[in-house]
Amino acid sequence: MKIGLDIMGGDYAPKATVLGAIEACKELGADQKLVLIGDKPAAQSILEEQGFSCDNFEFVHTTQVIGMGEHPTKAIVQKADSSISVGFQMLKEGQIVAFSSAGNTGAMLVGSVFSVKTIPGISRPAMATIIPKLKGGLGILLDVGANADCKPENLMQFGVLGSAYAELVYKIPDPKVALMNIGEEEEKGNLLSLATYPLMKDTELFNFVGNVEGRDLFSDQADVIVTDGFTGNVILKMAESFYVISLKKQIKDEFFTRFNYEQYGGSPVLGVNAPVVVGHGISNPEAIKNMVLLSRDMYTSGLIDKIKQAFQPQ
Amino acid sequence: MKIGLDIMGGDYAPKATVLGAIEACKELGADQKLVLIGDKPAAQSILEEQGFSCDNFEFVHTTQVIGMGEHPTKAIVQKADSSISVGFQMLKEGQIVAFSSAGNTGAMLVGSVFSVKTIPGISRPAMATIIPKLKGGLGILLDVGANADCKPENLMQFGVLGSAYAELVYKIPDPKVALMNIGEEEEKGNLLSLATYPLMKDTELFNFVGNVEGRDLFSDQADVIVTDGFTGNVILKMAESFYVISLKKQIKDEFFTRFNYEQYGGSPVLGVNAPVVVGHGISNPEAIKNMVLLSRDMYTSGLIDKIKQAFQPQ
CATH class of the missing domain: 3.40.718.10 (Isopropylmalate Dehydrogenase)
Structure with missing residues (x-):
């Protein structure tokens, strides 16, 4: 090949x-x-x-x-x-x-x-990135910028794409898929996440585990975190900046090392x-x-x- | 009093x-x-x-x-x-x-x-938070959750609110106000940021310095960063999680210390x-x-x- x-x-x-x-x-x-x-x-x-x-x-x-x-x-x-x-x-x-x-x-x-x-x-392909987990291993975040504005159907499809990617390429069995949101409860969120939650809750296309918040990115709550490309891109660049800061400050820690994009090579177009x-x-x-x-x-x-x-x- | x-x-x-x-x-x-x-x-x-x-x-x-x-x-x-x-x-x-x-x-x-x-x-009050700057000092981010869905006019008003707050309470003269976005250029962004940029560019209500990205949060590019309450809340909680991680990992660094919310007391309703x-x-x-x-x-x-x-x- x-x-x-x-x-x-x-x-x-x-x-x-x-x-x-x-x-x-x-x-x-x-x-x-x-x-x-x-x-x-x-x-x-x-x-x-x-x-x-x-x-x-x-x-x-x-x-x-x-x-x-x-x-x-x-x-x-x-x-x-x-x-x-x-x-x-x-x-x-x-x-x-x-x-x-x-x-x-x-x-x-x-x-x-x-x-x-x-x-x-x-409807729309998505770009994914790797998020290192605090306890080891990694998770997937998507979309990270291919779609600045999304509809609930797009986020649903990103769930399918991210789940398949995590399972087949990163060998994560039955990946836990979560929706990035500003509260844990179903009734929290913006119009997009409020409309997306019920679709994800009812789906059999992936293993939906509910909402996560910005603080849960590095926890084991989810293997795949779905969000619109605007929010995802802001998260990605903020995470990158933390990696750069940890380098500048010469923080030697295995967790920060795993932010190094060089290890992952790039973002797939899914x-x-x-x-x-x-x-x-x-x-x-x-x-x-x-x-x-x-x-x-x-x-x-x-x-x-x-x-x-x-x-x-x- | x-x-x-x-x-x-x-x-x-x-x-x-x-x-x-x-x-x-x-x-x-x-x-x-x-x-x-x-x-x-x-x-x-x-x-x-x-x-x-x-x-x-x-x-x-x-x-x-x-x-x-x-x-x-x-x-x-x-x-x-x-x-x-x-x-x-x-x-x-x-x-x-x-x-x-x-x-x-x-x-x-x-x-x-x-x-x-x-x-x-x-139209809508906003909640603000403090963002520590890498080179010292601090910046303001708003909205961090009062308004999950925003219109361009809301973001414009947040610019005025944040600018006044930075100037009067934190004594930052002529605060530089930026729009959180997914690219530096005017033509980058989602529908909201694309519609907001021209309004901010033409305003005399505050000192608009253009777009910033997730990686610029801790830089000196802007004193006040304006975003919708969904994105702002995700950023806030992600920053908080980095502070918690730095504590857990016992990273002794003055920059991370300044993430400690205890020093700032809380988020104003502006x-x-x-x-x-x-x-x-x-x-x-x-x-x-x-x-x-x-x-x-x-x-x-x-x-x-x-x-x-x-x-x-x-």
């Missing part, structure tokens, strides 16, 4: 991405080959520098790059030979089974929806017909490696089929 | 509240007298135990208590002789100039609006015609003392008049 990586995405590309590709390559199975999409001569020169054979990879040369600040839809359409556009074209055509990039998040989202398309029955992972713009080789491995795990775990089944009309 | 304190509010009342009242009393000016509202014999027996003269206070005996879990509006109406209802009645009649309680937050909000009323021109402060349910005597002193400072700083002027028709 071939796994695609955009080597032009991220603040330190292509150096960090190619170095990350080398590390990922060492952990891939014999039947798994990494396809480096981007500036082929640049990649080959980095590989030579590192004394790592180019034969370990396949290359697809592209001549354009979508910048971090570019308008996603415009860029995807206008830069047909960009590493992101070509990657999605390959994913669509089945030349690669998974695609990841630490580049423009918006372009990755738009590219996912334009190329491999949203899984039938799903709800589209193929594994897509978006890495942090500041990804270093370790993060790139884990991003590639996450996209591989999303494929080998059968996540996409599981999600398709969940949304198939009964 | 007489300052009212609900001695029945909070998980450790009346012991913690009366002990807090003793501490507050020591810091009040000669012309400032604390009125203890609640179970008079219980308060007197605690004071005797502490060897602190009852003459330092005035007492208003009440026979009912609004519990933490009670429905706010029902409780306020049905328990006319509760410490919260009596406190608001006294505030309305000018028998006290400020009122604070660590009791039922909803009842404190409803009580504020029912008794002293919202300041003309303000936008009503008198100083009202709501304390944390788990308030200890130190927190109660600071809650009382905050309500006093809100009065002596002329905050209410400043807010009234800002909302007066030109």
